[in-house]
Amino acid sequence: MCPDTKEATTPGADAPENDSIVVCRNLEKHYRQGAIQVPALRGVDLEIHRGDFATLAGPSGSGKTTLLNMIGGLDYPSAGEIIVDGQDLRALTKSDLAEMRLRKIGFVFQAYNLIPVLTAAENIEFILRLQGVGSRERHERARAALADVGLEGLEDRRPSHLSGGQQQRVAVARALINRPAIVLADEPTANLDTQTAGGLIDLMADLNARHGTTFLMGTHDARVIARSRRHIELTDGRISGDELRNT
Amino acid sequence: MLFGLAWRNLWRQKSRTILSMTSMGFASCLLVFVLSLQLGSYETMKTNTLRIFDGFAQLQPPGYADDPDISNYIHDPVAAIAEVRGVNGISAASPRSSTFVVLANGEISYGAAVFGVDPVAESAVSSLATSVGAGRYLSAGDTDTMVLGSALARNLGVEIGDRVTLLGSAADRSVAADSLQVVGLFDTGIPQVDRQVAQMPIDRFRDTFMMEGGANVIVLGGESLSRVNRALPEVREIGARHGLVTLGWAELQPALKQAITLDATTSSAIYVSLVFVVVFIILNTLYMSVLERTREFGVLLAIGMKPGAIGRMMWIELILLAAVGSFFGIALGATAVLWFQKHGIPVAGMEDIMAQFGLPSRIYPRLSLFSALAGPAAILISVTLGGVIPFLRIRRLEPVSAMGAA
Ligand SMILES: Nc1ncnc2c1ncn2[C@@H]1O[C@H](COP(=O)(O)OP(=O)(O)OP(=O)(O)O)[C@@H](O)[C@H]1O
Ligand SMILES: [Mg+2]
Numbered sequence: 248m249c250p251d252t253k254e255a256t257t258p259g260a261d262a263p264e265n266d267s268i269v270v271c272r273n274l275e276k277h278y279r280q281g282a283i284q285v286p287a288l289r290g291v292d293l294e295i296h297r298g299d300f301a302t303l304a305g306p307s308g309s310g311k312t313t314l315l316n317m318i319g320g321l322d323y324p325s326a327g328e329i330i331v332d333g334q335d336l337r338a339l340t341k342s343d344l345a346e347m348r349l350r351k352i353g354f355v356f357q358a359y360n361l362i363p364v365l366t367a368a369e370n371i372e373f374i375l376r377l378q379g380v381g382s383r384e385r386h387e388r389a390r391a392a393l394a395d396v397g398l399e400g401l402e403d404r405r406p407s408h409l410s411g412g413q414q415q416r417v418a419v420a421r422a423l424i425n426r427p428a429i430v431l432a433d434e435p436t437a438n439l440d441t442q443t444a445g446g447l448i449d450l451m452a453d454l455n456a457r458h459g460t461t462f463l464m465g466t467h468d469a470r471v472i473a474r475s476r477r478h479i480e481l482t483d484g485r486i487s488g489d490e491l492r493n494t
Numbered sequence: 495m496l497f498g499l500a501w502r503n504l505w506r507q508k509s510r511t512i513l514s515m516t517s518m519g520f521a522s523c524l525l526v527f528v529l530s531l532q533l534g535s536y537e538t539m540k541t542n543t544l545r546i547f548d549g550f551a552q553l554q555p556p557g558y559a560d561d562p563d564i565s566n567y568i569h570d571p572v573a574a575i576a577e578v579r580g581v582n583g584i585s586a587a588s589p590r591s592s593t594f595v596v597l598a599n600g601e602i603s604y605g606a607a608v609f610g611v612d613p614v615a616e617s618a619v620s621s622l623a624t625s626v627g628a629g630r631y632l633s634a635g636d637t638d639t640m641v642l643g644s645a646l647a648r649n650l651g652v653e654i655g656d657r658v659t660l661l662g663s664a665a666d667r668s669v670a671a672d673s674l675q676v677v678g679l680f681d682t683g684i685p686q687v688d689r690q691v692a693q694m695p696i697d698r699f700r701d702t703f704m705m706e707g708g709a710n711v712i713v714l715g716g717e718s719l720s721r722v723n724r725a726l727p728e729v730r731e732i733g734a735r736h737g738l739v740t741l742g743w744a745e746l747q748p749a750l751k752q753a754i755t756l757d758a759t760t761s762s763a764i765y766v767s768l769v770f771v772v773v774f775i776i777l778n779t780l781y782m783s784v785l786e787r788t789r790e791f792g793v794l795l796a797i798g799m800k801p802g803a804i805g806r807m808m809w810i811e812l813i814l815l816a817a818v819g820s821f822f823g824i825a826l827g828a829t830a831v832l833w834f835q836k837h838g839i840p841v842a843g844m845e846d847i848m849a850q851f852g853l854p855s856r857i858y859p860r861l862s863l864f865s866a867l868a869g870p871a872a873i874l875i876s877v878t879l880g881g882v883i884p885f886l887r888i889r890r891l892e893p894v895s896a897m898g899a900a
Contacts, residue, residue, distance in 0.1 A: 302515075303634060316894055345800050356793065359790060
């Protein structure tokens with residue numbers, strides 16, 4: 248779960264391409280609604296670097312979810328270029344995209360993240376099963392991942408027996424289990440009370456610091472934004488602000 | 495993995511799943527029972543009808559079935575009889591000859607079908623001997639004796655001990671005449687038999703009708719009709735070697751065969767509707783749960799599960815549901831059938847009529863592999879095939895729109 252030593256030899260500043268997990272160039276997405284076309288993204292240029300802990304904010308309807316979906320390979324862009332971990336997503340078939348999501352992306356959604364009939368540990372193991380990992384390794388990695396998010400002892404609980412915050416932690420643990428190039432979180436704290444939300448964002452910041460995992464989070468939550476080290480603003484389908492900050 | 499997931503998913507909606515399984519189980523149970531009952535009663539009908547007279551199968555000279563002429567006979571039945579008796583499943587083979595004659599008692603005369611039979615072998619292929627109500631049946635040492643249908647005897651005005659004369663034409667077309675003593679009267683309950691049939695020892699028949707050693711047909715018997723039916727291919731081969739054709743029950747009783755076919759056709763329409771209704775209910779339930787879980791499927795797609803795998807998972811859920819339901823249905827249905835197979839089902843108010851036709855007053859369902867599995871298998875197969883619709887729907891799911899589903 249550590250950054251590749253091979254790539255770490257070339258520092259980011261003079262060779263941004265090498266250090267970029269995500270590259271979007273002039274990215275556009277239009278939704279067709281009946282006869283009219285609704286533009287959701289109107290030319291987004293964006294690079295997410297390895298190890299970023301970035302928030303993506305903007306008014307409702309500005310295109311946050313749409314952009315995260317494009318990067319996650321959940322949908323195809325209408326125009327423009329999108330490269331994730333060196334791979335041009337437009338060149339991939341649907342089934343390749345599914346494989347790419349399985350291997351390279353970690354998702355945390357607002358709700359309904361977990362498979363209700365599986366326990367916390369099984370939810371995490373599920374990803375490893377899809378990847379064809381053997382049962383003993385699966386088991387060990389799932390336990391370790393749950394411990395990593397502070398859920399030791401809750402391995403055998405089903406989601407319905409976990410609090411909202413605990414469920415989101417399981418979702419985070421699951422998102423990290425495939426050692427993804429990037430974790431995409433769309434409003435991960437929206438269904439949590441402020442204290443629980445604070446705990447979750449602390450956890451993600453901690454994981455970012457310890458493992459160097461890249462995070463991109465779509466959010467409205469001011470306190471989430473306050474914790475981020477890079478803040479991107481989206482307005483009307485365009486990037487309207489992109490600032491680095493140090494916490 | 496899909497299997498375990500599917501099994502757990504089934505129990506998410508416990509009461510709905512149990513309800514679906516129950517309706518599957520009930521339909522399967524019903525089909526097993528009704529089909530066993532139906533096939534069992536066919537079997538009883540066939541057996542009882544054939545037992546009275548025709549036997550479970552016959553060997554005949556070619557052309558005899560279409561035109562039963564006395565002159566078309568098996569010249570040396572002894573070898574063929576010995577050979578078919580050796581076939582596994584055939585326990586008796588009895589030579590029989592027959593022709594139409596005029597029976598007369600003084601001034602009164604009636605047309606009758608007279609049969610020459612081997613008194614000993616005959617009782618193993620036909621139950622006619624047991625329906626002798628007055629007097630006795632033919633026996634081994636008999637020479638000039640005869641048994642008559644009770645109605646025929648009444649018409650002729652003869653009683654036990656009286657003599658009747660018969661007049662007919664022999665196998666060589668010469669005139670045949672004889673005088674025989676009535677020793678018994680039978681009552682099979684089948685009007686045509688009781689009104690028209692007379693039997694005499696076959697040796698006497700051969701003398702009277704110039705048939706030295708021959709017989710028109712060989713009647714076969716066995717423990718059960720189905721055992722005889724299984725033995726038929728071998729019998730056919732033996733028959734063919736002797737230049738004879740083999741007739742099974744359907745050829746001996748074409749009208750019965752027709753009645754059964756008609757009945758089976760009508761009832762299968764009902765079964766098909768039952769299967770259709772159950773399958774519809776199950777698929778409807780499945781479809782509901784697909785719609786309910788669309789959002790969840792979206793998440794599964796997002797984290798990298800292939801749409802085909804989700805579709806297969808749902809398909810397995812469906813098949814599991816149907817399989818568990820029909821398993822209990824078969825178990826319950828088979829148990830019920832086995833119980834009634836032993837104790838019979840009384841047919842209220844029909845006892846007298848049934849007895850008159852030589853049928854037992856209870857009907858017995860009969861469990862067979864076919865009756866136990868045909869109905870449930872039809873349901874299971876239709877459900878499995880019907881599952882292709884939700885399967886295809888799931889395969890078309892897109893992660894974004896699925897997650898956006900309410
Ligand atoms: N499937 C769709 N069909 C049609 N229009 C859509 C679809 N998805 C999104 N849009 C439109 O695209 C635009 C961007 O939507 P998006 O969901 O990306 O915004 P958002 O920034 O995530 O908003 P929110 O903060 O409410 O989540 C909106 O105008 C929305 O109505
Ligand atoms: Mg959104």
